[in-house]
Amino acid sequence: MPIQVQEIPCQEGNIGLITLDSPATLNALSASMIREIQAVLDQWSDAEHISLVIFQGAGNRAFCAGGDIRELYDVLAGEGDPDIPASFFVNEYRMDYTIHRFPKPIIAIGHGVIMGGGLGIFSACRYRLVTPDVKLAMPEVSIGLYPDVGASWFLNRLPGRIGLFMGLTGARLNVSDALRVGLADMAIQKDHIEPLIERLKQERWTGEAAADDNRLFRLIKQLEHPDYRALPVSELARHEQDIARLSAGDELPDIIETLLAADIDSDWWRECMGSLRGGCPVSAWLVWTQLKKAQQMSLKDIFRMELTMTTRCIRRPDVREGIRARLIDKDQAPVWTYPSVRDVPETVVEEHFEPELNDSNDPMKLD
Template identity: 70%
Template sequence: MSIQVQELPCQEGSIGLITLNSPKTLNALSGAMIDDIQQTLDGWAESPDICMVVLKGAGERGFCAGGDIRELYDALSEGRDGAKAADYFVREYRLDFSVHRFPKPVITIAHGAVMGGGLGLLTASRYRLVLPDITMAMPEITIGLFPDVGASWFLNRLPGRLGLFMGLTGARLNASDVMRVGLADMVLKPEQAEDLLARLQQERWSGDSAVDDNRLFRLVKQLEHPDYRALPDSELARHEQTIAQLSAGEQLPDIVEQLLGAEENSDWWQAAMNNLRGGCPVTAWLVWNQLKKAQQMSLKDIFRMELTMATRCTQRPDLKEGIRARIIDRDQSPQWSYASVADVPAEVVESHFTPELDDSNDPMGLD
């Protein structure tokens, strides 16, 4: 079992603690882990003893580096229709939606690598607490997928067109960046994260979610803030005006050309541009369209849209080829189905948004 489940007694009530426990893979979410977390949360949602849930990751290197894409590659290799791989996304998105809608407070304490599916869990939580060593990104363009796990919702809530920039470039954000744009609520010192559970266990929790949430909110607000001057300098503070200027416009090929042609010499910028330059052209269009379409959508409809998109990705060659090149063979030379953003036909892009299922046959069963 790649998660550790504990029920920690308090003065009254209990805390449900889930620890992602696959540190060798940076706690990448396997299908079994997703199922185990879902089953645990379903039970705790109905339990009168569990008053809140805490999520964290084992090991020193990260909370969760995303989905287990080796497992996804194997699923893609087991049939041409992509059905087994699509089922992985059904289960992952159901879990993320469950965290968003969980009837009790959910606290995620994230450290190190927080990418893809890890960011999905963090952003779905009521309390998003991070450690100073956090590195956050949505790097799906490098493997021919798209920013999923509800990214159509949380990337759209970033200032300006930063969400578009993150999706196009897989840019990595540090703790200062994350706080600057509101992707976390607080940076904790490592020792504070260790002490927080003990502090929570000293409290009397009523089992009334609203009452407990108010008490928890006050307790978290009382935590000592770290000296933000000691955190890494914000890369976004340095580049955000350039990002805003270059990401403006109504034609995606022009925006991509502007970004790639910018005379910015920082290592951070160049790493982001290398992701864009070598990334999947179809993914760039998916990012562009998903953010536009999601602006007026409910969270439930966003997950439904993303499931349609993911299902289509499992049926096309780019996702399997991207994982092969980046993770399996590691030649770092994916052969995408189209050479550039300008070459991608509009009908190929739009096909990713055409659902196979209607509301009466929803595989995620979202309430």
């Protein structure tokens, strides 16, 4: 089973616990895992005995490293049904949207790696707890994709142009970064996770008590938390003024050239610039465009836009080439269809956003 599902009795009501259970793949989301999560959420949504839900990841290394892109590569590289990759993303985005709109509180307890599709789940939860070892990122620019799973929504809600910077560079955020920009709500030590669940079990979660978000928040806040002064130094605190200054402007090629030319002595910054320099030029344009378009969009329309974008991406050669270079052959030298952002035709970018999905043609059937 790619997930573990438990119903934990409390004094009144039950906690629904979903554990992503593929530690060998850093709990990467497979097609079967997504289908099972959706089925469980659909069942629990209307189940009177389930009062709140918790997501966590099995193993010591990751909450979830994202979608299983090796599984995606096998389909793209073969002669299989071309609709299979599209159906994977239809189901994944529907699952993320379900979590965003779930009628009961959902707590995510994130540790280790939280990237891509893992951050899609994590960001959709109402309460987001992180352990001190956490690493968050949206690194899709390195494989010819773009930050999806609702990233058009949550990256746009970060201060300044940090969301754009994360999308262009795949920047890895530590626990202090995540707390600083609101991608996580509070930190928790790993050995306090089980006491948290035990504390929740002692409560009554039925009737008005189940709907009292303030009560749940106060209970979580009462837990012992790490000394925030002992957490890793926030890289964003060191660099957010640089990011704001260098990312200002209305022309993407100029912004990228300015970022790459900046003389900043920092290992973290150099790693970000390495990912930006080696990233897919079409992906950079998609990040730029999706964030601009999504500013005035509802969550539903954001997922619809991203599904159209992804459908176009997986029909182009860059995704297969990016996965090959990064994860299959591991030569780290993808040959993109265009050598730089200045070489990407506007029509290539525009076709990723057409046609628009609506209530009548949405395969996700979002409510």
